[in-house]
Amino acid sequence: MATTTDNVKDMRDNLAGELKSVIKEAETLLDDTHDHAEKKYNSAREKLKTALETAKTELPKATKKAVAHTKHAAHVTDEYVGDNPWKAVSVAAVIGLLAGLAIGRNK
Template sequence: MTTTDNVKEMRDNLAGELKSVIKEAETLLDDTHDHAEKKYNSARAKLRAALDTAKTELPKATKKAVAHTKHAAHVTDDYVGDNPWKAVGVAAAIGLLAGLVIGRSK
């Protein structure tokens, strides 16, 4: 065998191995793409479900909070109407405490 034949054989072997590596790299790339796409779609579906739940639950929570606030306002209004001087005293005490706290923080 001559040197030229050896070089051709080495070149052919190298070309074959390079083609094999390229094919394996493409297969790996395709496999990871499919895996990443599945993860992305799964995460996207979970996010969509969470958003849909939030959309349906937010009006319910808002309605409930408004109902509780209205109830608290009515109860407070009734209490103040029945006990006006107590309400004034409590408001004055809260104002005094707030003033002391603010005065100390400066």
């Protein structure tokens, strides 16, 4: 009888030891995954932060350039219309006629 009791105790101790080992491995895995996820999160956060900083510095430059191009185009158009008023009126009339025809056909 003592051997059966000893065997049960040994099995219980082995099972408890293995359970502790599984728990420790699970904790280690959780810690490792957390560290890995945290590293990925921090990396993505830094990339986003860099992209935002770039956007903050480049947006005003792009806006300024677009405004300059628009002003130049307006100035060139104004000069052209001033030098060729009848051509400008003719182009506007043709555009108006085409728009009128397109609208008339859709009804």
